[in-house]
Amino acid sequence: MATGFILKGQVLSFTGSPFGGGQPEDAARLQEAVAVQDGLIAGAGTLAEMQARLPEAEVRDHGQSLILAGFVDAHVHYPQTAIIASWGKRLIDWLNSYTFPEEMRFSNRGYADEIAGRYLDLTAAHGTTTVCSYCTIHPESADAFFAAAQARGQRVAAGKTCMDRNAPEGLRDTAQSAYDDSEALIERWHRVDRLEYAITPRFSPTSTPEQLEAIGALWAKHPECLMQTHLSEQTDEIAWVRELFPQARDYLDTYEEFGLLGAKGLYGHAIHLEERERHRLREYGAALIHCPTSNTFIGSGLFDMAGLMAEGQRIGLATDTGGGSSFSMLRTMAAAYEIGQLRGTPLHAAQLLWLATQGSAAALRMDGKIGNISEGKEADLVVLDLASTPAIAQRAERAEDLWEAVFPTIMMGDDRAVAEVWIGGRRVTGG
Structure with missing residues (x-):
């Protein structure tokens, strides 16, 4: 069986719609790592939990970068x-x-x-x-x-x-x-x-x-x-x-x-x-x-x-x-x-x-397969560098939470912010 790999960073997934009432951020979940095996997401949680699940997997540490569905x-x-x-x-x-x-x-x-x-x-x-x-x-x-x-x-x-x-x-x-x-x-x-x-x-x-x-x-x-x-x-x-x-x-x-x-x-x-x-x-x-x-x-x-x-x-x-x-x-x-x-x-x-x-x-009626980080979904992932340019970095440094940190990348980011892209568990961009 393939050993798979683990991405470590700020792993963002959604437990519901942020348009559903209440605070939008309440629909989001932030975790430490996501594990991928055979082109599918094997799980998300702490790094220790993912290493226990895939003990021989390579760990790619992305620091404070944001990891989310492609x-x-x-x-x-x-x-x-x-x-x-x-x-x-x-x-x-x-x-x-x-x-x-x-x-x-x-x-x-x-x-x-x-x-x-x-x-x-x-x-x-x-x-x-x-x-x-x-x-x-x-x-x-x-x-x-x-x-x-x-x-x-x-x-x-x-x-x-x-x-x-x-x-x-x-x-x-x-x-x-x-x-x-x-x-x-x-x-x-x-x-x-x-x-x-x-x-x-x-x-x-x-x-x-x-x-x-x-x-x-x-x-x-x-x-x-x-x-x-x-x-x-x-x-x-x-x-x-x-x-x-x-x-x-x-x-x-x-x-x-x-x-x-x-x-x-x-x-x-x-x-x-x-x-x-x-x-x-x-x-x-x-x-x-x-x-x-x-x-x-x-x-x-x-x-x-x-x-x-x-x-x-x-x-x-x-x-x-x-x-x-x-x-x-x-x-x-x-x-x-x-x-x-x-x-x-x-x-x-x-x-x-x-x-x-x-x-x-x-x-697109594809949310059973893609669009979120959860176990069993296809491993289409993007890693965003939240400090990809000097202008973005200086604003993100003052952020008090994830949403303040990611918003400058949304407003001013481009392909320089895209550190890695994975399609079906295969890396297609990034070192």
Whole structure:
């Protein structure tokens, strides 16, 4: 049997949601060491307890560094890697100017392989161990992403994007081809190793009713899959949806009518929701994915984290690269804090770290496997240096507790703060 290893430091896990009432920090637990064996977490506790459990294991002592579950990014577009931080457009113009021209390149499997590998390496360097990604309409783009993740042993979800209108020639499929190509990809990749398929209609404006109906039928046939799309990101987008679907009660109804509302649904952005939409999303237990750097970068609006959490919504956190302006979940947490401040409801460090780990894992229905440090979960871990730069170090030195010590890293940290990353018990970054 493998001897495994032990990481010593400040080991952070969660015993509940820090949004559940009371003090946010009460939902967190701090321990001394975490033991890993055969790619799984063997336990967490004192160093002596972990050494008794794995007596021959190597101990890697990280001092006062914070050890937690790897970051989970619940909404990304890996094909937009090369166009991240493109200047000055709102959503629809941004898609036409930057996104669609770049996505047309992904019919080339070699190019898709290059970007998929680059994307996963960039995000791992920032401490992200799981992502849920849109691909392009090309099946090759999904094959490339799944192959790259499989080679790295990563737990990911992804899907071929489906769109048959309001997109350039060469970047449209059909209702039938979207169904057939997606089903073939499900059969090829879903639940192979650590891979999961996410059925992926891009958003209502780029799918005809016929295609939405076909994709709804596909999800009904494969309810074990996730389904991801976009919802109520910008007000002009909502107006466009009203023009395209004049009979719909609201934006969400354009999905609900075709069987695309469900518990395993992931609805990116969800900023400008109407009361009926909020009620139906909560009733189904669907997940809303907050993408704060994207919402500020593209000028979409301010997500109502406090209000949605208070009414019991399931919420994940995401970079939304490349509409989002950073590959880093630390920067994403900082942006979520800033948006909370603008709404008068700032988030506690415990809430931010929970959203980036267990919260996003729960949104992806993966929290039984990843997202927290507890016995039996897969050993996806990140080690954060809480003094990674002089500016962060001088602030952290004055901290009176863990939360004061970690908050400067959330607000000012980047890949320099990521000391080590482990995926499935295998170290992928760090010495």
